[in-house]
Amino acid sequence: MDYPAFKQFDYSQSIAFARGLVDDLNFSYVSRWKKANPSARVIGFLPIYIPREIIHAAGMLPVGLFGAGDRIPVVRGDAFFQSYICHLPRTVVELLLNGNLDEFDGFIFPSICDVIRNMSGIFMLQSKNRYIRYLDFPQNFDEQIGGVFYRSELERLMEDLQKLNNSGIDTQRLNISIDLYNKNRKLLKHLQDFRAAHPHKMSAVDYYLIRRAGNIMSVEDFNDLLESLLESVKNVEADEEDKIRVVVTGSFCEQPPLGLIKTIENAGCYIVDDDFQLGLGWMKKDTPSDTSDPVNALVQAYLQDSIRSSAVYDSENEKGDQLAEKVKHLNADGVIFCAPSFCDPALLDRPHLERAMDRHHIRHFSFQYHENLGQFHVIKEQAGTFADMIKLWE
Amino acid sequence: MDVQKENSMVKQKQMLAEHFMELSQVRETGKKVAYTFVPGNLTELIYAFDMLPVYPEINSLQSGMRQKSRDYIREAEEAGYSEDVCSYVKCDIGMMLQGNIGPTGQQLPPPDILLLSYTGCFVFMKWFENLKQFYPDAEIAMLHIPYQESGKIEAGAIEYVKQQLRNEVIPKFEKVSGKKFDADKLAEKMDLSASAEDLLVEVFDSARHKPSPIDAYFGGVYYIGPIFTAFRGSESCVEYYRELLNEVNYRVEKKLGPITPDGILENERFRLVVEGPPNWTHFRNFWQIFYEMGAVFVGSTYTRVGGIYDEGFRHSSQDPLRSMAEYCMGCYTNRNLPQRIDLLETFITRYHADGFLVNSIKSCNSFSAGQLVMMRELEERLEIPVGFIETDLVDPRYYSYSNIKNRLDSFFQMLDQRRPVKSAG
Numbered sequence: 001m002d003y004p005a006f007k008q009f010d011y012s013q014s015i016a017f018a019r020g021l022v023d024d025l026n027f028s029y030v031s032r033w034k035k036a037n038p039s040a041r042v043i044g045f046l047p048i049y050i051p052r053e054i055i056h057a058a059g060m061l062p063v064g065l066f067g068a069g070d071r072i073p074v075v076r077g078d079a080f081f082q083s084y085i086c087h088l089p090r091t092v093v094e095l096l097l098n099g100n101l102d103e104f105d106g107f108i109f110p111s112i113c114d115v116i117r118n119m120s121g122i123f124m125l126q127s128k129n130r131y132i133r134y135l136d137f138p139q140n141f142d143e144q145i146g147g148v149f150y151r152s153e154l155e156r157l158m159e160d161l162q163k164l165n166n167s168g169i170d171t172q173r174l175n176i177s178i179d180l181y182n183k184n185r186k187l188l189k190h191l192q193d194f195r196a197a198h199p200h201k202m203s204a205v206d207y208y209l210i211r212r213a214g215n216i217m218s219v220e221d222f223n224d225l226l227e228s229l230l231e232s233v234k235n236v237e238a239d240e241e242d243k244i245r246v247v248v249t250g251s252f253c254e255q256p257p258l259g260l261i262k263t264i265e266n267a268g269c270y271i272v273d274d275d276f277q278l279g280l281g282w283m284k285k286d287t288p289s290d291t292s293d294p295v296n297a298l299v300q301a302y303l304q305d306s307i308r309s310s311a312v313y314d315s316e317n318e319k320g321d322q323l324a325e326k327v328k329h330l331n332a333d334g335v336i337f338c339a340p341s342f343c344d345p346a347l348l349d350r351p352h353l354e355r356a357m358d359r360h361h362i363r364h365f366s367f368q369y370h371e372n373l374g375q376f377h378v379i380k381e382q383a384g385t386f387a388d389m390i391k392l393w394e
Numbered sequence: 395m396d397v398q399k400e401n402s403m404v405k406q407k408q409m410l411a412e413h414f415m416e417l418s419q420v421r422e423t424g425k426k427v428a429y430t431f432v433p434g435n436l437t438e439l440i441y442a443f444d445m446l447p448v449y450p451e452i453n454s455l456q457s458g459m460r461q462k463s464r465d466y467i468r469e470a471e472e473a474g475y476s477e478d479v480c481s482y483v484k485c486d487i488g489m490m491l492q493g494n495i496g497p498t499g500q501q502l503p504p505p506d507i508l509l510l511s512y513t514g515c516f517v518f519m520k521w522f523e524n525l526k527q528f529y530p531d532a533e534i535a536m537l538h539i540p541y542q543e544s545g546k547i548e549a550g551a552i553e554y555v556k557q558q559l560r561n562e563v564i565p566k567f568e569k570v571s572g573k574k575f576d577a578d579k580l581a582e583k584m585d586l587s588a589s590a591e592d593l594l595v596e597v598f599d600s601a602r603h604k605p606s607p608i609d610a611y612f613g614g615v616y617y618i619g620p621i622f623t624a625f626r627g628s629e630s631c632v633e634y635y636r637e638l639l640n641e642v643n644y645r646v647e648k649k650l651g652p653i654t655p656d657g658i659l660e661n662e663r664f665r666l667v668v669e670g671p672p673n674w675t676h677f678r679n680f681w682q683i684f685y686e687m688g689a690v691f692v693g694s695t696y697t698r699v700g701g702i703y704d705e706g707f708r709h710s711s712q713d714p715l716r717s718m719a720e721y722c723m724g725c726y727t728n729r730n731l732p733q734r735i736d737l738l739e740t741f742i743t744r745y746h747a748d749g750f751l752v753n754s755i756k757s758c759n760s761f762s763a764g765q766l767v768m769m770r771e772l773e774e775r776l777e778i779p780v781g782f783i784e785t786d787l788v789d790p791r792y793y794s795y796s797n798i799k800n801r802l803d804s805f806f807q808m809l810d811q812r813r814p815v816k817s818a819g
């Protein structure tokens with residue numbers, strides 16, 4: 001796309017660009033993309049993960065919808081959801097009703113919770129002439145059972161998308177898309193590794209903005225941006241501070257406000273890993289991009305290489321071990337359970353994840369937030385005390 | 395009180411007492427215990443393996459009715475469960491932490507198998523993932539039921555559920571029970587279920603009459619529904635519904651209203667359809683508010699979470715696995731929002747309801763998310779007064795009599811005002 005030369009961006013230009021994208025509730029990037037690709041379609045998707053490769057191979061732009069935080073007054077959204085339902089759906093519906101999503105041709109709702117699920121029905125009623133799809137991911141990981149089902153779901157999705165723009169998804173295009181997303185995950189992994197080693201060189205907020213922007217941009221643009229950032233971040237001059245290292249978990253859907261991320265870090269905790277934009281790194285490995293059956297490659301990747309999240313069936317609490325391993329691998333000092341209020345998947349996972357941390361002697365504390373939270377002093381105090389305690393214990 | 399009514403009442407009490415007695419004796423009898431959920435329950439299959447089902451949701455609601463839930467919920471919250479999550483889960487976990495004493499005062503046996511029928515509610519999955527941590531020796535079988543996102547049951551989804559039944563659920567049942575799967579035994583139970591389903595539909599459909607002989611919400615959950623979930627597939631279940639239907643027919647003939655804890659509803663003033671579960675901690679008080687206003691529920695969606703038979707579906711011995719798959723996918727909360735609205739519209743028109751009420755449950759996203767849109771849609775389509783109240787299932791902290799009463803007073807006023815306008819038109 002005819003866009004700024006990402007490759008020449010220095011660090012602050014990259015971050016400023018990402019911030020601009022994240023702040024822009026009119027999605028002008030999306031409008032510009034559409035102008036440059038007039039026959040193409042834009043598909044919004046809700047957290048956490050969808051196989052974006054398929055959308056891309058259909059010549060469409062997948063755009064993540066992660067709510068609008070405190071950047072939009074909720075006027076009509078509250079008339080759709082009772083006060084004891086989380087906040088994200090309100091701002092998403094507000095965006096829809098305000099016309100901010102007019103450039104979107106369809107929406108995909110992944111099967112992660114009852115709220116997102118029922119929101120697909122609300123969109124069906126409110127947005128009758130657009131493509132609405134609730135995408136059921138298998139909770140059975142047997143190739144012959146869950147695999148066959150997932151393939152049937154993906155094939156149905158592909159048929160629908162083909163109808164939307166009268167253009168087929170062939171093997172070659174899908175392989176190219178798989179390749180681009182493999183590259184994307186690799187670049188993100190490099191950035192994550194760099195940041196885990198040098199968290200003082202890139203603030204948690206900057207790191208967040210880049211990834212959130214990545215869920216709006218085309219994968220080609222995002223890859224260019226990441227490549228230049230991986231170079232420019234090395235030149236950032238910053239001193240390492242005496243902070244503890246924490247892993248933040250539980251925020252994979254409704255997003256914590258930027259102020260909250262900043263508060264945690266300012267209170268003395270480098271966030272060396274988080275699950276804010278979990279879907280970007282859903283696959284632990286590359287998906288083969290040279291097969292004659294790329295749909296099968298995507299299916300197998302989902303069954304075998306996807307990470308364990310709160311939306312995925314896990315009766316043995318592998319998630320707990322996964323989290324403990326991550327803490328050890330990153331040499332982190334503790335875990336912050338940071339979940340949106342009223343979020344069933346995150347909050348119902350918390351007690352047994354906490355118990356798993358106890359078993360592994362990993363320190364932790366927890367709190368809840370709303371995406372539009374404006375006051376952070378309680379969290380500042382909690383995070384500060386947590387950091388002080390850990391420093392004292394060491 | 396009516397003699398026929400007493401018959402079914404006595405029978406219900408007996409059946410439940412025997413069931414809990416059997417559960418308390420599993421150590422001696424060696425019977426295996428399957429914990430499972432009401433929506434998408436595989437009662438026929440459980441009984442075909444001679445196992446006994448335990449429904450944690452039912453235990454929770456019973457704890458709510460017995461005023462135990464506050465304590466159980468506090469226990470679970472102290473163990474780290476957020477105030478924000480489903481109170482059924484917390485009540486169940488709290489009960490387990492306090493010794494797992496069931497509704498009859500007897501200790502419930504631990505599960506030999508957790509049958510996680512993930513049907514229409516995401517929380518079920520989290521609930522049993524949690525229970526599995528507390529019962530590490532129990533087997534766990536996941537049965538993932540795809541949502542009716544497109545408004546119909548997709549062919550791929552049926553095959554998926556059948557494959558899970560064949561390759562996941564049945565082999566685990568065989569392992570736990572030590573018995574081979576007996577297709578004939580299952581078929582027999584499926585046929586018995588179908589007979590009970592015919593009778594159940596007739597009972598619910600009696601609400602067409604004026605006055606309605608049943609209360610399809612409070613009565614629906616109190617004496618129409620429970621036997622159905624726990625005993626489907628048995629002779630005694632068919633007998634129970636036959637008895638109940640006789641009583642209902644008698645009431646129709648005599649033009650009697652439903653029996654309530656405060657006596658027979660004599661003067662039916664308002665006929666309502668309701669969406670959402672009831673509150674259990676103040677069940678009687680809640681029911682009384684409607685009774686005093688002469689309001690009767692002629693249709694409810696909560697009584698359809700365990701299956702929808704109104705449209706003709708019946709369990710079938712022809713292709714039992716397919717039939718179970720269709721049953722699970724057809725449960726109320728496994729249907730998309732437009733389908734739920736259509737079903738409500740059918741209830742409202744078929745049962746000549748004067749108004750539509752939502753009882754929005756604080757901790758149940760599966761039901762609650764989208765209810766405000768459903769209300770608006772039905773108001774527009776049918777030009778019918780709609781009312782909205784908020785309670786919780788078993789968390790007594792969220793039952794405010796005065797709030798509910800105030801809102802209902804305005805709702806009833808609205809219904810009253812509508813009456814002359816309608817008749818004039």
Ligand code: SF4
Pocket residue numbers: 086087088089112113114115116253254340342343344345346
């Ligand atoms: S924040 Fe949690 S409950 Fe709300 S939509 Fe997201 S996953 Fe669902």
Ligand code: SF4
Pocket residue numbers: 451480481482483514515516517518757758759760761787
């Ligand atoms: S959220 Fe609702 S449907 Fe789900 S378990 Fe709780 S009460 Fe039942």
